[in-house]
Structure formats: structure tokens, C-alpha cells
Amino acid sequence: MERMTTKRARPLSPNIQIYRPQLTSVLSIANRITGVALSVFAVVLVIWLAAAASGPAAYSQLQTIIGSWPGQILFLIATFVFFLHLCGGIRHLVWDSVRAFELKQIYASGWAVVLLSAALTVISWLLSLLIAGHS
Amino acid sequence: MTRYRIQTPLGRAVGLGSAKSGFGHWWTERITAIALVLPAIWFAASLIAHTGTDYETFIHWLAKPINTVMMVLLLVTLFWHAALGLQVVIEDYVHSVAKIWALIVMRFACFALAAVGIIATLRIALGA
DSSP: OOOOOOOOOOOOOOOTTTSOOOHHHHHHHHHHHHHHHHHHHHHHHHHHHHHHHHOHHHHHHHHHHHHSHHHHHHHHHHHHHHHHHHHHHHHHHHHHTTOOOSHHHHHHHHHHHHHHHHHHHHHHHHHHHHHHHHO | OOOOOOSOHHHHHHTOOTTTTHHHHHHHHHHHHHHHHHHHHHHHHHHHHTTTOOHHHHHHHHHSHHHHHHHHHHHHHHHHHHHHHHHHHHHHHOOHHHHHHHHHHHHHHHHHHHHHHHHHHHHHHHTO
16 A cells, blocks of 8 residues: 655755844854753862862862863853853743843843843953952 | 633643643743852852862852852752753754653753762761
8 A cells, every 4th residue: 555655845944054143043042052051061060069079189180170271261161151041041031021022122132141141251250360369 | 791611620620721731841940040040140259259269268168058058059959940951952852762861861960960969068068
């Protein structure tokens, strides 16, 4: 009872490959990617606590890794990812209360999230470097 | 004039809409998100304040009751929220049997990591 069906090349709806990235779509997927990334950084947090609990030797070993160049770059990325997910998450919570759904507001809050995350990252690192310089 | 109810009394009592348990997941994700805001900001601020401090200072800081409580709260809400979020990501991109395994492994990992983090914090707090 096998029916001979030939596959016809049907037109496909516009999909992700040909869509021009927009702030709305980029931030939407960014919230998801940063969430996954933060889950990975959460593993680092647990390793850090476990190292601290096991003693000064393990702790200083981890400090050396974090203090290295790749460690610092990852830590800088982690800072931005943290603030982007925090600010983006608050934006989502505002939407959940059925507010700020006008297109203009969506773009305004989107740019606010991006700029605020970048600003908070820079401020955090400047403060951190300032404190490191004093201790 | 009373509005005619199309829902059965049982359906009304059970209180699940067409989303079934989906609403509970969605709601818990929001609640854990709100719960995370304060511990997350506390954590970021603490990291900044402790740049370059040595082991002894860090242990002493974490052993303070307020910091121990905040760290445990952070770990609970963080891994709860992460488990709910990662569940949606897995359900969207992983299919068939692999999805079931990915969900189980993810849940196990979240519980295990939360347990390790909390116990490490308590060991430091209790000076074990």
C-alpha cells in the first residue's frame, strides 16, 4: 500500500537565516542565551565555594585561574551577561504585568536594557579596580 | 441573569486551564526571578567590595550570619530558576528520547550543584 509521493519544492516562510536581526528579536534570544550562560557561571560559583570550603590551597589555586587573562576576560563577559539577564528579566516582568507593550516603548526599554547593562558592567569593573588599588 | 458556565464543576475545582501544569511552571519562573533580584545584587556588590581580598578575609565575611543566609538563598533561588529556564530551552531544542535524558540530567545537576554550594557555605559558616 505504498503511495508514491514525490517531494515538491514548496516555498518556505521567511525564517531565521534571511530575517534581518532586530533589537526585539536579538534581545529575545539574548535573554535565553544569557540564562544558559549564567547557568554555566553558576557552576563556577559552586566550584569557588567548594574550593573555599576545602581550604586555602584550593582557594588560591582558583584565584590564580580567575586572575589570569582568560579568567578575567571570562569574568568580564560574565558581568555583562549577568546585568543583561537581570535588566532583560525585569523588562519581561514589566511585560508580564501587561505594561509597555507599544512598539515605541518596546524599543525604548530594549535600548535601555542594552545601555544600562553596559553602563553597570563598566561601573562595576571601575569600582572593583578602584577597591583593588586601595587594598 | 447568570452567565452560563461551559466548564464542568470538576474542571473548575481542579483549577487548571488549557495550559495544565504549564501555568505553574510559568508562574514559579516569575516568582523565582523576583526572589533572585535581591540576592543577585547583593552578590554582585559583595564581589566588587571584595576585589583582591585574601582567603582569611573571605572566609570571615562568608561566616557572618547575614552573608551565610544570603548565599544559601542565592543558591536555592538561582538553581531553582535555572532548572525552570533550562527546562524550557531543552523542551524547545531537544526532541524525542534525548529530551527526556537531557531533562533528567539537567534536574539532577541543578539539585547536586545547589546541594554542594549550600553545604560548602555551611561548612565555612560553622568553621568545619
